[in-house]
Amino acid sequence: MQEINLEEVVSRVMARLLGGTDDGIPVEMSARHVHLSKKDALELFGSELTPVRELSQPGQYLCSERVRLIGPKGVMDNVAVLGPSRDESQVEISLTDARTLGIKVPIRQSGDIGGTPGIILSSATKIIGLERGVIVAGRHIHMSPEDAERLNVEDRQLVSVNMEGKRPAVFRDVLVRVHPDFRLALHIDADEANGCGCDGSTRCRILGPETEASCRLPS
Ligand SMILES: [Zn+2]
Numbered sequence: 001m002q003e004i005n006l007e008e009v010v011s012r013v014m015a016r017l018l019g020g021t022d023d024g025i026p027v028e029m030s031a032r033h034v035h036l037s038k039k040d041a042l043e044l045f046g047s048e049l050t051p052v053r054e055l056s057q058p059g060q061y062l063c064s065e066r067v068r069l070i071g072p073k074g075v076m077d078n079v080a081v082l083g084p085s086r087d088e089s090q091v092e093i094s095l096t097d098a099r100t101l102g103i104k105v106p107i108r109q110s111g112d113i114g115g116t117p118g119i120i121l122s123s124a125t126k127i128i129g130l131e132r133g134v135i136v137a138g139r140h141i142h143m144s145p146e147d148a149e150r151l152n153v154e155d156r157q158l159v160s161v162n163m164e165g166k167r168p169a170v171f172r173d174v175l176v177r178v179h180p181d182f183r184l185a186l187h188i189d190a191d192e193a194n195g196c197g198c199d200g201s202t203r204c205r206i207l208g209p210e211t212e213a214s215c216r217l218p219s
Contacts, residue, residue: 024164024203025141028056028185029193032097033080034067034121035090040130041065041081044123049083057142058181059084069093070120070127073102091119091134094191098136108135109175137189140175141206142182151206154178161186161204162211166197170207 041049044067051061061083069076069091076097090113098105103117118130141159143151153159155178163169174186186204196202 024205025143025161026185027163027165027193027198027202027204028187029198030092030137030187030189031080032069032076032091032093032190033082034069034092035082035086037087037089038085040089040121040128041085043128044121044126046126049081049085051083055082056183056185058183065123068122069097069101070122071101071103074100076101088113089121089130089133091121091130092137092189093134094189095136096191098134103134105134105136107138109138109140110135137187138175139171139173139186139188139192140177141184141186142177142179143184144180144182145178147184148176148178153206160207162207163196163198163202163204165193165199165202167195169196171204 036044036049038048041047045065049063049065052064053062055061063081063083065081066078067081069079076093090110092110093101093105095105101119103119106116108116113133113135116132117134118132119134120127120129122128141161143153148154153176155176157176158173159176160170160172161174163171171188171192188198193202
């Protein structure tokens, strides 16, 4: 006979009924930033990247180095560089930034840079051209396998979330990303965060199938 941990089942059901442990998902805005390959970092700065601060996802950090983005219509200075180095450089900007720079940029998940446009990057002394790698990052939720089980979702699933900011909104097509190293957080860009009045304390909640259906317009 299969043994059931009654205490655990009861506490999980009670938590769900009372909403006691569910205080929503923290919302984090990703400002425009750059990931550099080792080769590109060396070319721009003459050395490897210098970590200054840990970011919310374990292993990710802000570097002291900054770059300038140069597009056909405009430039953006003082753009953050995040570490560690990647196999290929990637630039993550908002759709507003893309317009300012004068580049047509697709919405992609991080790492999916096939067929994306390039850009020119410069440091104080050097300039390099990327042939590809500029994206507007698709919104996504990082979570651990335990959070995924609690929230009843799976890795790579698309969900809708209710944004509980100053200007409430529903975001659809939010990608769930599950990994033991991930810390629970919704990642959106500056356009999305400002659009719904988010600040550091904003939370969101995943909508169940019924609520989600009622948010869609009849086809
Ligand atoms: Zn993220």
